[in-house]
Amino acid sequence: MPSYRLQTIRPMAFSVALHPAFLLVVLSLKTSRSEVLGEPFQLTPEILTVSTESKLQQVNLQWTVPNLTHQELKMAFQIEISRINTSNIVWVENYSTTVKWNQLLHWNWKSEIPLECVTHFIRIRAMVDDAKYLPQNSWSNWSSWKEVSVQVSVAPNTLLIFPDNKLLEEGSNVTICLLYGQYLYNVSCMLQKEPIHGEQLDSHVSLIKLNNVVFHSVSGTNIHCKAMNATKMIFGTVLFVSKVLEEPKNFSCETQDFKTLKCSWEPGVDTALVWSQQDSQSYTLYESFSGRRELCDHRNSHNWQITDDSQETYNFTLTTENNLRKRSVNLIFNLTHRVHQKAPHDVTLENIDARKANMTWKVLSRGNNYILLCQIELQHEREVIHEHNVSVHMSASYLFSDLEPDTKYKARVRCADANHFWKWSDWAQKEFCTPEAAPSQALDVWRQVRSENGSYVVTLFWKPLLKSQANGKIVSYNIVVENQDRLSESEHYSVPAPALGTQLSLDPCSYKIHITANNSVGVSPESVMVLSNDSGHEEVHEKRIKGTKDGFHISWEPTSGDALGYVVDWCVHSRDQHCDLQWKNLGPNTTSTNITSGAFKPGVRYNFRIFEKSMQQKAQLLEKQTGYTQELAPLENPEVTINNFTSNSFILSWPSYDSDFQSAFIEGYHVYLKSKEMQCHPKGKRMTLPDYWVLCEYEIKDPEQKAFTVENLRPESHYEFLVTPYTSAGQGPNETFTKVMTPDENSNMLLKIILPMTLCVLLIIIACYWKSQWVKEKCYPDIPNPYKSSILSLIKSKKNAHLIMNVKDCIPDVLEVINKVEGPKTQCIVSGNPHNEDVSMKPPSSVPTEDGSSGSVPFFFFENFTYDQSAFDSGSHGLIPGPLKDTPCQLGLLTPPEKLLNVLEKDYMKSLAESPTEETSLIYVSQLASPMGGDKDSLATNPPMPGHCSEYKMQMAVPGRLPSLALSENNSLTSEILLGQGEQ
């Protein structure tokens, strides 16, 4: 923001006060002199013209001294300027000059207030001030006042602002003047966005003074005003504030070829403004000895052609100029002292080997006596590793030594005049690479030994060689394993780079292992390790150590005095399968070391092993140390199991932690038991919880104890427990308590009784099952089948036909031929008698016919055991009377009906399929022999009718009116009765 300080216009009081004092002094001197030299004389000046330059706010005064009689006379003039009225003198100035006869004299004055705004008045008086003549003792009379004004007319309702388009320098002061037209009032002005206020000179003029104006924009700083009564009209002016022209800095000239001088400088800020107010500042070079002046092409440099070879000294003046200011800098120099040497050329590197290289170069020389100073640098990876200066005449060479094999270098050289150093030339450079050399350092090796199936599994590790040790790209690693027990045996292995280890499977012998690294040139010195029979089997005590956040301090006790050194090894990832074995080689006199690693983590156990290396390169395990950089509270609680659970006690037991997964050394366990109104064991701590809950805390200080017996419990009570380990950092997580309920006191007793009883019953059942056949045979024997009886065969063989009645032998009284009757009418005709066990006789009963009559139809039926073999086998060769209590086919019950029903369901499915509408009882009647067998229609219409069971081969025709008919009233026959009939 511009920081214009508004200031009221004040008369130039200081000047006004100072000048009369000065004049008094001068006059007193003059008076004294005139008294000595003679009478004074007075010459009154006469103003000829007073003109103005509005843009510059300048008043130009022209006058003469009319009565001058001398050809030349030194005179003093005093000029007074007043503003607004003649009494308001704002400027008094004395001006001394030598006046010639009839000469027109000039003087000008710049007003700080634009001349358009106020009227000025000017007058002049003179006094002779020449030592050759008598001095005047007083001023001449004043000339008459001359009015100075710039006439502007302000139209009504308009505002004129002066100066317009004023160009000024940053930091200067400016007075803005406002001329109001008629009817215009209440004018407010703003500089960009900031309001500015001024002083009212009269009703039509006001002044605004801005101090220390700042640069705002190349397009100028806008001042705009607006009158309250003319809101639509806007008036304004633009102040073009230029940045201050800066003096050129670091002006210098130099030559490379003695033909051109290149002069350069820092130009400073550009002071250009738009609207054609000011161009960028110009730069001009002037050389005083030659008198040449050249306008510079660029704002920061210029090439000056050397036209005169003999000119050695140059005196340059660099001038920069804009509309407001001019600045100059000067430079004088001898040309030979400003020689900027060209960069060396033909830079080559010769005879490069692994350790040294020779660089040669040439320089541009100006004669035999011309000596150059050259600077040589050797860089590796942008770092200067070698620097040297040499004097050079025409060409030179330099040998770089102590180079590293297989390394890229950059060699560079620059030169300057040795006699008059001015400036280094540009660098000339060349890159080169040294060849490889054999590795210079033995590998740092270590091993891990474990037994597996009676042999050694040896894992060898080595660290990669440093670049300075490898001297090239390592191609492979050679391993030679010598069997110390059988010296003739040795095995060679080659492991290609970049492997950093390998695994060997060796017999349990002593071995000497040699490891070397190979590059394309040669082999490194060998590293030797000896493995004895007991390697990997050493048992030593493990010591606990406490680490810090930085690492571990390991110390040990040496066992022998002739140790070659010590090795401390550890795994970076002790929890993982991938161990990432690390080791540290230590000197023979060392008994402690600090192991630091960024990989160490809090809550991770690190196991360190300290080995002592003997003179025979054999490593013996000295100590094991284990610790944490920071111990943490356990992350998890053990999984607890409950044993020996009784109504009064139980035992809590939990497994061991894997030590590698412990976040700290476990110092013990806390067992918490929680229940209502519980009594704690004296060893426990009791805490009362809300809702009458009691918490008992027991501490197990032995980390190896993995069981805890909870006693004195009440039967049938709820208990909750939690087992958590604790370390130095705290105990495990507060997990949910496990709930248990103690059993009833008698439950065990009941269990003891019921279980044996149950077993006994089971045994009896099994025994009964096994002996069921025997029981059956004893208690319920099978009825013998007479046809299968041997007696039958005996009778047949004897041809005694009288014993068993044969159908052929029967002479029926009535013979009725049974035909299949078409139509629904079914009729059963019973004739004949049953003669044997295979025939079951049923009494006749009334059968409903199609016409609805329920007449008494005689019929006979057979039981055919060949038809239902399974029924026969299962002893179900009886007939079910069926649900047909009312049916005419009353069947005798020989076997339990459900057995037969099962058989029927099983074997009469075919009939069921043919007669889907029939019920099971109908299937049953299919065993009946009916003279109208196969009449399905009759089945459909009269399901309970036994008629359609009659399509069966009649085995025997029995007369329907047998005495056994009397039995039909009974409606049920026992097998015993039937058997009796059969016997008859």
Place this chain on the structure above:
Amino acid sequence: MRAQFPQRTLLSLALSLLFLSMARATRGCSSSSPQLLSQLQSQANITGDTRLLLEPYILLQELNTPTLRAACREYPVTFPSEDTLRALSKPHFLSTVYTTLGRIQHQLDALRQQSPKTKVFPLLERAKWNVQGIRNNIYCMAHLLNHPLETPNPTEAGSGASPSTTTTPSIFQTKIDNCRFLWGYHSFMGSVGRVFREWKDGSSRSRRHSPRHSLLRAWRKGASRIRPSRSSQSPMSRVQVPW
């Protein structure tokens, strides 16, 4: 300010593409009046955006104050208002726009010469070419509709010397005048774009009835309608163009 430059660049790019496609028209007018009308409308709409010229000018000349912005937005009487444009018959409209654009072109050129080595200089240069392109399209439109403008053939952009700048006693006033001119230029182009859109809408409606040559008919209708009118024979009497 920073966010405006990419938008302006996009606008300029779009306009340049339009201008490229229109370059063909300068060699020979397009035979498709709907396409030409559409192109004219797009050109007018794009050039009506104040971010193209006015805003950069305001920022460059430090006119970014509420008072000065308000002063800039006084619509110069030198541009025909939208109502005036809408009231014109189509031939007179084209003629008026063509003439006004010619004067705008000269004024842009003068403005460009006032602002050398500034950020708006290339924008003014581009704007001048764009105006030239629109003029050519208007010329073609009039030619296509059988009512050639009473003006010389389309001129090459940049040809023809711009009139010498008049004396500018007050740079402040010149800044305000230029600002108003640019505001008027954008507003005028916006108005032209809206009138062209009305043409297009009317053309679409007419095409639904008679798909072919509807614009031509509409033009002829407009032309025949204005012939009897005295005022329409002298459109400049209604529109004061200052240059």
